[in-house]
Amino acid sequence: MSNLARYLLNRVRSHPDSLAVTGNGQTLRFGDLGERVLRLAGAMRSQLRLSEGERVLICMDNQPEFFELLFACWAAGLCTVPVNSKLHPREVSHIVGDSGVRAVFTSERLVGDLTPELAQLTPPPSITVVGGAAYRKMLESPAAQCVDRAPTDIAWLFYTSGTTGRPKGAMLSHRNLLAMSWIYFADVEHVEPGDTKLHAAPLSHASGLYGLPHLLAGGHQVVLPSFEPDLVFEAFEHHHRVTMFAAPTMVIRLLQSPSVRAPHRGLRTLYYGGAPMYVSDLQRALEAFGPRLWQLYGQGESPMTLTGLAKRDHLGDGGPGHLARLGSVGITRTGVEIRVVDEAGRDLPTGEIGEVVTRSDCVMAGYWNNPEATRQALRDGWLWTGDVGSFDERGYLTLRDRSKDLIISGGSNIYPREIEEVLLRHPGVLECSVVGAPHAEWGEEVVAFVVARPDTDISDEALDSLCLKHIARFKRPKRYLFIDSLPKNNYGKVLKTALRERLKNPA
């Protein structure tokens, strides 16, 4: 195994005329893509004077150039740092400083805000606007040769979304990303030249990561500038064998669109994950999209690859076994090991709840420049995910929550997800999130934040009796707080920390 860019160049050679990347009204074929990648790689070395191993940050809107930049960096022996374009310039600046980035690629729309912030760093990185004059000049540079890389060299510094504390840079090597790609082919689907990967979610995360197996297999990347349900449904009609990532909140938005009733002829796979998908939402998604749904459970530290719930696992009779499976995150992915352990790292029996730990070729080498966080996350070769869950007898893993979101009330463990699943059965509940609030007597008490569907009235009593019907009495929320929307980060994950803060400092 060596440089990921080499594997792209294999497809450039074998399929120069296949569609490679479409976006902004333009389409590149593999032959054009290969040429642009090697010219940009040459310019990164000769014009930007970057040396092997140096970091390049990509902070841009969803633009098709994302992929040529990634592979150009790798061909030049550099490490990419893709970040979400919705980050605050100060957050970007923190990442640039933390990872010692020398060059930044960004969009026209963002450069004005980023420049003054990045100018304060010593030394300040170079900034290139993708598609601008300097970028076009780079594309005229002589093509470079793709350099060799060791499998353990870092290809992608993946900054965690930082739902608590400062983001940390998970170091993902060429081997990690290649293993992620192979396991995609083993578990999710085989990709042929001409198959489409539709990108409607940020490329710096789950959507872009699984762009890699698609490109390495000669697939066609279609990049939408933003997530608009109508554009997505249109793409399902226009393109061939479409695979798309949607965070659960995006799936909910698709379901709310009137166009959801279309036949979705071109849709092959809608893979979702990154946050809990509640059973009631999943059932509605199944009605709309049929057996094209694929759930993944992963984290930046082991990109996209811990467990998966396959398309066939979504089908069933609606009975308790089927519903339990829909509430799970599926089975351990090919080539991956997962255990559920107690605090001392001892295996727990089937059905018992503990921390999820994993070992595989996908697991990061550690956090950039952060030996303390690395020591906590990687112990004896296992990645401690911070997620809490249990296996059933057939190896389906059900996640309960992040360990830090667990509520301990009167000495009993309460898993918010269980309560959220119940509240979402109420037809008037659009979204909800359950957290613990400090309580003098019980330690913590259960509080539910609820977003009602437009024009619906929900009473506390109705929610309370729903809970009494489905879960133990002590688990039901002591308070229901109705709000307009849940605070979420840029990837659509609910910020429970912000909800807990709200309880400490009511507005």
Ligand code: AMP
């Ligand atoms: P990130 O590193 O930003 O991708 O966040 C990873 C975290 O998101 C995991 O550790 C889980 O807590 C959560 N997560 C990812 N996939 C799922 C899933 N399918 N169901 C529930 N939570 C998930």
